Amino acid sequence: MSGDDQAFGMYVEENLNALARWPEREAVVHGERRISAGELRELIYRMARALLDQGLGSGTTITLLSGNLPETIAVRYAANLIGCTVNHLYNKLSADVQAAIVRDIETTALIVDPRLADRATELLDLAPVSTVLTLGPAGVGKDLLELAAGQSAEPLAALAKPTDIMSIRHTGGTTGHPKGICTTFRQAEAFQRKLEELAEVERQLVCTTLAHVAGHLADRTLGGGGTVVLLEDFDAAEVLATVERERITQLFVLPPLLYQVLDHPDAATTDTSSLRSVVYGGCPASPARLLDALRRFGPVLFQFYGQNEVGGISTLGTADHDPERPELLRSAGKVLPGVEVEIRDPEGRALPTGELGEICVRSDAVMEGYWKQPELTAEVLRGGWLHTGDLGRFDEEGYLYILDRLKDMIIVVGGHVYTTELEEVLNAHPQVLQSAVFGVPDADRMEQVHAVIVLAPEATVDEAELRAMVREERGAMYEPARITFAEALPLTDVGKPDKKLLRRRAEEQAA
Structure with a gap:
């Protein structure tokens, strides 16, 4: 076996080997469900064979529309084991954006969390997919768990090559339309080694x-x-x-x-x-x-x-x-x-x-x-x-x-405003819980500094005090042209402040 093959085998099969070493240990807890390592391993192998029976494998792409379920982990392992490329959609994206991703990456099979069956139906109307499988009864497509139940749980050797695309992971779309990031099995293994820190x-x-x-x-x-x-x-x-x-x-x-x-x-x-x-x-x-x-x-x-x-x-x-x-x-x-x-x-x-x-x-x-x-x-x-x-x-x-x-840096008259520096100043105030700073186009083709701030309960600080603090700490160039107070910051599906949404709201208000 070559060095590349060894690295590949580590990533795809090492976790399955770990599950085999401690079969009685709890592997996944989800609500009242407690799934042992042995049970998870068997489910992965059964799923892998069921996916193969559906014509899936190397050269095919699976898109997951699923929340945080034990079956979500299992089906991703199963798909990668047989060489599929896996894309996992962010659930909070709009149906239009999800459908654009499904079409763009030429999805072979859509695998659906039964709780998201309505969204799946909406998505499929916009982007039809030849094979639809579900992680339990859902009234749409075939039940993958039912198909897997009749399969053997015996180990199955990994079927992909190190240079095959393991995943297409889309950016959060905070600076534009989501981009599909292609990662090979070899590159994924390299990243896992970095997590050893x-x-x-x-x-x-x-x-x-x-x-x-x-x-x-x-x-x-x-x-x-x-x-x-x-x-x-x-x-x-x-x-x-x-x-x-x-x-x-x-x-x-x-x-x-x-x-x-x-x-x-x-x-x-x-x-x-x-x-x-x-x-x-x-x-x-x-x-x-x-x-x-x-x-x-x-x-x-x-x-x-x-x-x-x-x-x-x-x-x-x-x-x-x-x-x-x-x-x-x-x-x-x-x-x-x-x-x-x-x-x-x-x-x-x-x-x-x-x-x-x-x-x-x-x-x-x-x-x-x-x-x-x-x-x-x-x-x-x-x-x-x-x-x-x-x-x-x-x-x-x-x-x-x-x-x-680079895309968040604000270009103002006199120089550049770095949003993280201004957020540091604002967040240092004891009555400020969070802040988000972004630029909005100005009439002179430069930008204005906007800040959205979440205050602590019963806070007494006002806009004038915050402006004075910014001028003292960073100078007049950093002083926001507009400060807005909010109960909470909108977040993207992964938990980042959604500055794209905040910027759009500010531009609409200024129009």
Whole structure:
């Protein structure tokens, strides 16, 4: 077996081997259901054979329209085992956007969560698919679980090649129409190796969609003989209750969701002592709120910086979440082993330590490219480096700092406003819970700075005080042209602030 084949076998089959080593151990918990490793492994092999009987395998693409179910994990493993490419839709996308994705990636089979049968019917009217399977009785398509029940649970060898496309994962669409990111089995295996930087997991809570980073973390947990506890949707009260009841050791959240947990009334009384790591990432975090989290949970915070296009780039470990060195809380940490990062100027020249430029990455986990977008792929991967679109710099100790997305940077009269810097200033106010800063086109073809702010209950701070604080901390250029107060920030399906929606609302109000 070649080295490539060995790497491929590790990713597809290692988790199944882990399930076989600990067959009696709890693998997945979902509500009242508790599924052992042996039961999950058998279901995967039965599903794989049922999918083969439906004509699926290498060269076919499966789209999942599913929530966080144990069967969602099983069918993804089964599909990849037989060489299918898997796309997992974000459930909160509109039917029109979902249908566009289904058509674009030439979906062979749609696999449906029975609870989403109505959406599936709507989607299929817009984008017909030849094969429709369901994860239980649904009144649409064939019941895959029924088909699988009659199949053998004997082990089945992996049928795909390392260079086959394992997944097409779409961007969240926060800066435009979702792009299909193609990842091979070999690249996925490389990303899994990057996750080895995280602490060992005994019991992981999945409270965000399996279609995003939580799915990768669930894979890692199962491969290590741990237990994945599934929640359908994020709810701060349920997260806290589940951590206490299930003795969760690892929690992954995006920063806005972490803030909701911290601000919930139950946070002060819930027993979270089982937590060994609270992993966060996906968007910038407020240093002030991270200090709150350290006071509440103790020294368990761990930041993971990456992108769908590359997986992991850098980490800020638990030891670096040091209240005595608060400046590090603004950092994305140090570059992962096996990853190269350069800061480059617009002409592609590498910049010295301390200078600001685009973060460019070279790694064996970098995507194959964007589905059916060769020109965009060539642009983003030019010179053999992934151009992330993130603006950052290194300090003298090798810590990476991210200032903004290139597309989020606001161009105003007199210079550039970095949204994360302004959000840091606003979030540092003790009566501000969250903020989102974005630019709106101005009449002079420049941009105006807008801020949407969520205040703490019974807050007394007003707009004038916040403006004065911004002027003092960052100067008049950073002062928002408009401040709006809101009860909550709208979030994307994966839990990031939906600045695209906020920007559109602001433009409509200004029209």
